[in-house]
Amino acid sequence: MKVSERVIVVGAGPVGLCLSLALAQAGVQVTLIEALGEDNFLEQVPRAGTNHPATLELLDRIGLYPRLEPRGIIAPLFHYWDRRERKLIAQFDHAHLKNDTRFPYVLQCERIKIVEEALKLAKAHPGIDLRLATAFTCCTQDSDGVTVWMTNPAGETQSMRGAYLVSCEGARSIVRSELGIEFEGFTYPDRTLSIEVAYDFRKHGYTERNYISDPDEWSNLFHWKGPPDRWRVHFPTEPHQDEEALTREEELQARLQAFLPTGRPFEIVASNLYVVHQRVAKKFRIGRVILAGDSAHVNSPIGAMGMNSGIHDAFNLADKLVAIRHGKADEDVLDRYERQRRHVALAHTQAQTIRNRRLLEEKDPAIRRNNHDELRRSAEDPKLARGFLLRTSLIESLREAEQIP
Numbered sequence: 001m002k003v004s005e006r007v008i009v010v011g012a013g014p015v016g017l018c019l020s021l022a023l024a025q026a027g028v029q030v031t032l033i034e035a036l037g038e039d040n041f042l043e044q045v046p047r048a049g050t051n052h053p054a055t056l057e058l059l060d061r062i063g064l065y066p067r068l069e070p071r072g073i074i075a076p077l078f079h080y081w082d083r084r085e086r087k088l089i090a091q092f093d094h095a096h097l098k099n100d101t102r103f104p105y106v107l108q109c110e111r112i113k114i115v116e117e118a119l120k121l122a123k124a125h126p127g128i129d130l131r132l133a134t135a136f137t138c139c140t141q142d143s144d145g146v147t148v149w150m151t152n153p154a155g156e157t158q159s160m161r162g163a164y165l166v167s168c169e170g171a172r173s174i175v176r177s178e179l180g181i182e183f184e185g186f187t188y189p190d191r192t193l194s195i196e197v198a199y200d201f202r203k204h205g206y207t208e209r210n211y212i213s214d215p216d217e218w219s220n221l222f223h224w225k226g227p228p229d230r231w232r233v234h235f236p237t238e239p240h241q242d243e244e245a246l247t248r249e250e251e252l253q254a255r256l257q258a259f260l261p262t263g264r265p266f267e268i269v270a271s272n273l274y275v276v277h278q279r280v281a282k283k284f285r286i287g288r289v290i291l292a293g294d295s296a297h298v299n300s301p302i303g304a305m306g307m308n309s310g311i312h313d314a315f316n317l318a319d320k321l322v323a324i325r326h327g328k329a330d331e332d333v334l335d336r337y338e339r340q341r342r343h344v345a346l347a348h349t350q351a352q353t354i355r356n357r358r359l360l361e362e363k364d365p366a367i368r369r370n371n372h373d374e375l376r377r378s379a380e381d382p383k384l385a386r387g388f389l390l391r392t393s394l395i396e397s398l399r400e401a402e403q404i405p
Contacts (some may be wrong), residue, residue: 006031006129008162008319010136012041013308014111015293017118019265021062022318024127028325032122033150033159042116048222049110049208050075052303052393053094058101058315065107067117072109073225075208080375083214083259088205089372090379096386100395108208110224111307136174139165141288146332164321166291168314171277173213179286185222185279185350189239189302192276195252198228204260211302211360213368214232218360219259230269233259234301235275236361239344247271267280276300278354280345284338292317297345304355308394309349313341316401333363340401348397 007023009016010036020030034041042396051059051068060063070364080089084161094104122128133153135250147163162400167175176183201221210221212229222233235255256266277298283290293310317337323329362368378384390396 002162003256004161005144005325006162008033008146008148008160008165008171009295010148010165011168011170012036012115012119012122012130012132013168013170014114014118014163014307015314016166017115017122018058018064018166018311019166019292019314019318020060020128020207021064021118021121021125021313023321024122024125024159025062026322026325027127027319028322029127029129031129031131031132031299032134032138033134033148033163035135036135037153040118041132042112043173043299044115044337045111046305047111048114048301048304048366049108049224049307050113050222051104051107051109051114052096052304052395053106053306054393054395054398055308055311056107057101058311060102061315063121064118067120068109068114071113071117071225072107073110073223074105075206075223076105078106079207079211079379079401080207080372081206081210081212082372083212083217083219083374083389089213090375090387091207092379092389092392094389094393096382097389097393097395099385100390101393106304106393108223109223112323123131136169137402138178139175139289141165146288159257163288163315163325167291167295168291168310170289171265171296171298172290173291175289176281176291176295179283179289181286181291182282183279184282185277188276190276191237191239191271191272191273192335193235193237193246193255195233195235195256195271196230197233197256198230198253198269201231201260211356215361215363228269235259244272246273280342280350284342285334290317290334290337292341296341297349300357301351302353302360304392305349305353309344309397312344312394312398316341320322336405341402344397344401348391348394348400352391 006029009032020032023030051151076094095106135151137149145163148160167173206221224230224233280297284296293314320333378388
């Protein structure tokens with residue numbers, strides 16, 4: 001295949017790796033550029049990895065799901081709790097989706113495991129030219145293709161020609177900045193504190209995924225497979241609070257004891273503090289340069305929609321690039337990618353994650369009661385439960401995107 005026909009992908013996160021594998025398996029040559037090298041690729045900060053049913057179907061399509069299932073936890077249930085009353089509000093069961101998907105559950109499998117297994121597949125595929133420890137620097141484009149400049153592990157500047165360039169770099173995308181595309185939205189003033197502990201919360205009634213409502217300090221609680229098994233607890237923090245003070249052992253223990261008083265110190269495995277953004281790029285494509293995943297949209301992690309939606313971007317785009325490569329579509333189909341995936345980012349991913357946070361942090365007692373009553377009604381009615389799960393699992397967003405011409 002001619003070099004000019006290759007697709008150049010920047011960023012070997014879940015989105016870039018899934019895109020590269022989907023393209024290569026369909027006969028499209030790929031060069032995948034990643035700044036991290038063999039020595040530090042797996043030393044990334046732990047991030048969530050709740051994989052929804054629609055995403056599992058896509059991961060299975062490229063042979064990734066069988067590698068992930070043994071490393072994750074199959075979780076058909078998730079809970080909403082009232083922390084103030086220490087009471088279960090509602091339990092949702094993905095079994096209501098048994099006629100909608102081959103995977104009526106989520107797979108709790110962290111991002112780092114996903115990229116580790118996907119990288120193995122990418123290394124083994126002859127159609128993927130993998131460039132680790134290589135920094136993308138800039139690009140230009142013309143009517144025939146794109147030219148990319150990069151710095152290789154030896155510190156030398158190299159250039160490469162391709163048909164298309166896809167930025168899967170993340171929220172700080174150099175490509176998006178180079179194109180001058182506005183990243184519209186806002187950043188929450190507070191930060192979120194994540195604490196990982198080796199403790200089995202199931203003996204207190206929790207399931208593998210828990211969303212916990214509290215007007216003073218909402219929380220999320222998720223289970224991850226070990227060894228040792230870990231549970232990740234999320235807390236909001238005040239904007240003015242000192243980062244060092246927030247992550248001191250005694251402060252972490254105090255938050256955990258306030259969340260679940262055990263009278264004994266928790267075994268804390270790790271902690272980190274991060275800022276939460278709600279932003280969507282004004283455009284997902286300029287000519288032959290395209291944005292996907294966090295380069296195109298970032299959002300609150302409540303509801304696990306960011307990585308999932310980004311992987312959906314990857315497969316949507318891969319199908320269109322493959323169709324162009326094999327002469328089954330012209331380049332205008334990439335405008336449809338932008339229409340479909342930007343609509344999902346705004347109307348589903350961003351809107352749902354904003355609603356999720358508001359539900360958990362609601363302070364008005366009457367609104368809180370109404371929210372909790374609505375959750376109960378939805379969970380107890382099979383038809384309402386299915387509709388709720390179609391939205392939260394992003395199946396509805398994929399179906400709706402397909403209707404956009």
